[in-house]
Amino acid sequence: MPASSPSSRQNLLLIGGGHAHLEVFRAFHEQPPENCKITLLVDQPTAVYSGMVPGFLAGQYQEDALSFDLRKWAQAMGAQLVLGRAVGMDLDAREVELADGMRMSYDLCSWNIGSAVVGLDVPGVREFALATRPIGDFAQQAIPRLRDAIRLRGKNPLRILVVGGGAAGMEIAFCLDHRALQEHGVKPETTVLYSSHTLLPNADFPLQNAVMRQIKRRGLKFRHGQKIVALHEGEAETWNGERIPFDLCIWATGADAHLADGWIPVGPSLQVENHPEVFAVGDCAHLTYAPNTPKAGVYAVRQGPVLERNLRAMLRGHPMRLYQPQDDFLTLLNLGDGRAVGAKFGATFTGKWVMWMKDWIDRRFMRKYQTRSIR
Ligand SMILES: Cc1cc2nc3c(=O)[nH]c(=O)nc-3n(C[C@H](O)[C@H](O)[C@H](O)COP(=O)(O)OP(=O)(O)OC[C@H]3O[C@@H](n4cnc5c(N)ncnc54)[C@H](O)[C@@H]3O)c2cc1C
Structure with a gap:
């Protein structure tokens, strides 16, 4: 076990630059762990904070306001940065497999690689829609694609179709609708389409209701029970053969696992059962003791300090801390027009002050x- 031989240098592999790892980077920079060689493996040198992406689409933020420079974090921690995409792991050999066939060995490793989007294999999705993951690519491509669609549409109203009625899909719909109106001067026909029976399936009824009121007020359309079976150029085909025209289609369906083996199952200490040298946090982890925990950044953020303590504890042979997901959290959804909808403990609130609060928390x-906060 790595923990039983503190005098030898342990090989710690951090995979992904997700929310929980950011706290590890910060804390390890302030107080480097002893006897430890750190490697950071990431598929992209920049990570993007998804909570501010809708605001970026609405024109409220510049790109650098929502980006983390992972090269600089690696440097600050004294870690080696490796650019590559992890695709699997061999638990017995203690190796991580990369997309290019390379393998990286570890004594201790932690996964925080987020998630992919469900349904990318639906015919036509990769070709005709813009998916919300990887989030950095999405943020870079969304506005150029919107502008292309506006140009091709001429004076006709732009038809934006957002597939996915979760929090991300809703925020994107409101923010793109606002941006399109600003850039085009013509109110777009923005449709949110979801296949489940409820809008915002992870939210309470009062929040669902509050968002529905905003959808009506802003003149967005919503359709449910409309599972998409294929996308064609400029048209979405539903399960019952209906064709829905669009100029821009955003694929914002739920979270799917990156790895071929699916989500990484972990217990309350965020470790894989029988493999305490492997941790997983954020979207890529499946909390076996709290299986209904939604895939949301707020959980990954709260896991950060527990992960950081437990990685140090593993290196020193100390006992683990346990993570319990929060029952309720403050939800804040950006409406793109300077207002936001919020919810906490079953109460909802809407207005400019709610957006002000969201902006303050995000910044x-x-x-x-x-x-730039590195001293
Ligand atoms: C538009 C949008 C808005 C959202 N808004 C919110 C919100 O307001 N609040 C909220 O709680 N949730 C929100 N979410 C959900 C949230 O984005 C995710 O739950 C959250 O990002 C998961 O965080 P994470 O720490 O697990 O990983 P991420 O933050 O997704 O980070 C993953 C990291 O791993 C890297 N990586 C990915 N794959 C690999 C690989 N194979 N190998 C190596 N590195 C890899 C990535 O480049 C990145 O650095 C939103 C989602 C979207 C799409």
Whole structure:
């Protein structure tokens, strides 16, 4: 076990630059762990904070306001940065497999690689829609694609189709609708389409209701029970053969696992059963003791300090801390027009002050983890 031989240098592999790892980077920079060689494996040198992406689409933020420089974090921690995409692991050999066939060995490793989007294999999705994951690619491509669609549409109203009625799909619909109106001067026909029976399936009824009121007020359309079976150029085909025209289609369906083996199952200490040298956090982890925990950044953020303590504890042979997912959290959805909808403990609130609060919370998070805060 790595923990039983503290005098030897342990090989710690951090995979992904997700929310929980940001706290590890920050804490390891402030107080480096002893006897440890750190490697950071990431598929992209920049990570993007998804909570501010809708605001970026609405024109409220510039790109650098929502980006983390992972090269700088690696440097600050004294870690080696490796650019590559992890695709699997061999638990017995203690090796991580990369897309290019390379293998990286570890004594201790932690996964925080987020998630992919469900349904990318639906015919036509990769070709005709823009998926919300990887989030960095999405943020870079969304506005150029919107502008192309506006140009091709001429004076006709732009038809935006957002597939997915979760929090991300809703925020994107409101924010793109606002941006299109600003850039085009013509109110777009924005449709949110979801295949489940409820809008915002992870939210309470009062929040669902509050968002529905905003959908009506802003003149967005919503359709449910409309599972898409194929996308064609400029048209979405539903399960019952209906064709829905679009100029821009955003694929914002739920989270799917990156790895071929699916989600990484972990217990309350965030470790894989029988393999305490492997941790997983954020979307890529499946909490076996709390299986209904939604895939949301707020959980990954709260896991950060527990992960950081437990990685140190593993290196020193100390006992583990346990993570319990929060029952309720403050939900804040950006409406793109300077207002936001919020919900907490079953109460909802809407207005400019709610957006002000969201902006304050998001900027505070960024200040903590952007590398300009490195001393
Ligand atoms: C538009 C949008 C808005 C959202 N808004 C919110 C919100 O307001 N609040 C909220 O709680 N949730 C929100 N979510 C959900 C949230 O984005 C995810 O739950 C959250 O990002 C998961 O965080 P994470 O720490 O697991 O990983 P991520 O933050 O997704 O980070 C994953 C990291 O791993 C890297 N990576 C990915 N694959 C690999 C690989 N194979 N090998 C190596 N590195 C890899 C990535 O480049 C990245 O650095 C939103 C989602 C979207 C799409």
